[in-house]
Amino acid sequence: MTVFSQMAAAGHEQVCHVADADTGLRAIVAVHSTALGPGLGGVRIREYADEQAALVDVLRLSEAMSYKAACAGLRCGGAKAVVLGPFPRDREAAMHALGRAVDGLSGRYVATEDMGMTEADIALLNEVTPHAVGRSLEAGGSGDPSPHTADGVIAGMRASLRAAGRAVDFQDLRVAVQGCGNVGLGVIERLLAAGATVIASDISQQARERAAGAGAQIVDNDRIHAESADIFAPCGIGAILNAGSIAELGCAIVAGGANNQLAEAEDGERLAARGIVYAPDFVINAGGLINVSDELDSEGYNAERVRFRVASIESTLDEVFAQASAQGETTERVAMAMAKTRIEAGSR
Known part of the structure; x- marks a missing residue:
């Protein structure tokens, strides 16, 4: 091509x-x-x-950013x-x-x-x-975006638990986090603080040590998706969900911070066929984008406004899950349609 x-x-x-x-x-x-x-x-x-x-990577990533911004209600592309x-x-x-x-x-x-x-x-x-954008707080910017991404992932997990008919409570849940970078580690720390048991993996020895130091149990990075867990949270590289890995998933919910988690469009259908609740990545991981985009506001960066918008990821996913259930459609397609509708309205 x-x-x-x-x-x-x-x-x-x-x-x-x-x-x-x-x-x-x-x-x-x-x-x-x-x-x-x-x-x-x-x-x-x-x-x-x-x-x-x-x-290929930059085309996929930039497209996902459009959908992420649209679903988050931001005035950016x-x-x-x-x-x-x-x-x-x-x-x-x-x-x-x-x-x-x-x-x-x-x-x-x-x-x-x-x-x-x-x-x-x-x-x-x-x-x-x-x-x-993304300047340090000292320079009048929004600072490190990863804590806001992690907050959004936790908010999305709450909506995912509700969609799966589970109690919205992390106490005693078992969560598998793949990828222990800044976002993944933030998710791990928040889950542990809420009472969850966390297993984690990463290709980096340093990242694994940080996760272990936080209290996570370290497992094989190539097999973590197959571990028995309530939630699988991909927080590393993309395209981790494919025909092979989806067949091996040991979870009821997939909700994580990685971009472009589905290797191909059909993978959303494969997840649905297995009865696995999937939080579309470009909705659940929008916290970092919400944070840096606030620097573009004419009034300047507002931390309270950012916290409100990141928290609203939970209600956005509630809407996605409700529409998917009512329409008998995958969550990925519902979220994509929501984003495209907003983008088309902007074009008009």
């Missing part, structure tokens, strides 16, 4: 390839939709197998950037090069943190462009 045909498949508005000869920076920026506002999404630094793999690793050694110069590329899009793309990025990197982008 050509780049144009891949863009047309999901309705992307713009794709930009960035190459900086001085630093060796290679990046791709994808703007999916600006119908509701500027395309907002993180910069992901990752070593990809090839350029096509990077393009969806976009994403990926930097093909390894990142250049001169980080400051490379971030400035990326910032200039972002600035060249004249506000159609607003960058923020994702995998491999820090608040310090956002500060470097801000030295050459105003179109980057």
Whole structure:
């Protein structure tokens, strides 16, 4: 498929390839939709197998950001950037090069943190462009978005328990968390504080040690999805739910913070066929986006407003689950239809 045909498949508005000869920076920026506002999404630094793999990832991620923003009721669209690793050694110069590329899009793309990025990197982008959010609290920004993502995941788990006919209480629940990065660890800490038993996994030894130190039991990362648990929470890489892994799931609910959890569209149907309650990822993991998007408000960042909007993820999922049950449809399709309706209304 050509780049144009891949863009047309999901309705992307713009794709930009960035190459900086001085630093060796290679990046791709994808703007999916600006119908509701500027395309907002993180910069992901990752070593990809090839350029096509990077393009596929940035297209999928930017599309998901549009749906995430729409379901959260935000006045922004969806976009994403990926930097093909390894990142250049001169980080400051490379971030400035990326910032200039972002600035060249004249506000159609607003960058923020994702995998491999820090608040310090956002500060470097801000030295050459105003179109980057996620600054530190000390600099008047919204700070680390991961606690807000974790709060949203917990709120989504409550709605998922209700949809599964369970008591909305984490006491004595067994939850399997795959991925113990900042979001995953935050979810683990909140679950343990609420009385749940947590098993966890990660490919990183350091992350595993942090999770164990918090009180989680560490298990095999490749098999955690098959562990017997009330809830499976993917909080690491995407596409973890596929035909093979879904057949092996040992849970009643899938509710986690990872992006693009379904490997393909049919996986939503596979989950439903097994009677597993699935919280669509672009709804449940919107807390971080809600947090950074608040920097775009004309009145400035408001922490109380962010807490309210993150808490509302629970009621949004209640609505998704109710519609899915009434229509006999998968939660993924219901949430997607909800997002597309809001985006189309914005276009009009």
